[in-house]
Amino acid sequence: MWIWIVLAAVVCFVIAAVTIGGVTGTLATRPRRSVYDLEEAVDFVADRLPEELTAEISYDDVTAVLAAHCDYLAAKGVASAKAADDIGDALVVVPDDEPVAWVIGRLEEQGESISDEVVVTVLAVEEQYYEAIGAIGPRVSGSDDGRA
Numbered sequence: 001m002w003i004w005i006v007l008a009a010v011v012c013f014v015i016a017a018v019t020i021g022g023v024t025g026t027l028a029t030r031p032r033r034s035v036y037d038l039e040e041a042v043d044f045v046a047d048r049l050p051e052e053l054t055a056e057i058s059y060d061d062v063t064a065v066l067a068a069h070c071d072y073l074a075a076k077g078v079a080s081a082k083a084a085d086d087i088g089d090a091l092v093v094v095p096d097d098e099p100v101a102w103v104i105g106r107l108e109e110q111g112e113s114i115s116d117e118v119v120v121t122v123l124a125v126e127e128q129y130y131e132a133i134g135a136i137g138p139r140v141s142g143s144d145d146g147r148a
Contacts, residue, residue, distance in 0.1 A: 034130075034133045034134050034135035035133065036070065036079070036133065036135065038063070038066060038067065038070065040129075041066050041126065041129050042059060042062050042063050042066060044125075044128075044129045044132070045062055045066065045122060045125045045126050045129060046059055046062050048125050048128060049062075049121065049122070049125055050121070053118065053121055056118065057114065057118055057122075061112070061114050061118070062122055064107060064110070064112050064114065065103060065107065065114060065118075065119055065122045065123065065126075066122070066126060068102075068103045068106040068107055068110075069099060069103050069123060069126065071106060072099050072102045072103060072106070075102075099123065100116075100119060100120055100123060103119055103123065104116055104119050107119065
């Protein structure tokens with residue numbers, strides 16, 4: 001009788017070990033997901049803006065710029081509001097000035113009166129946030145026209 005109990009325990013352990021090992025192996029090969037928290041990003045960016053700029057803009061302005069940039073990234077297919085969405089792993093190359101122009105256009109559509117210089121500065125500081133959360137990969141070498 002006790003042999004069956006020991007055999008059942010060993011079989012259960014082997015099944016569990018193989019299952020957990022398989023899932024762990026699969027997760028180990030995937031890149032770590034970077035999670036963008038808008039509130040955290042606003043605090044991060046606001047704390048690192050130049051002093052003369054912090055007197056001009058509010059947290060709401062920073063939030064508007066960062067939210068518009070998130071919309072841009074979602075439109076490009078490199079970001080999603082849902083963590084479970086598969087955004088793909090295809091390389092997306094974007095010219096340096098395209099996100100800035102898109103965000104400025106979106107803010108104008110929304111009736112925001114934030115100067116272009118402020119948008120450029122906020123997005124430049126936001127890049128530091130992306131680096132802090134591990135969302136930025138290595139630079140792509142190639143021509144200056146945005147094509148690799």
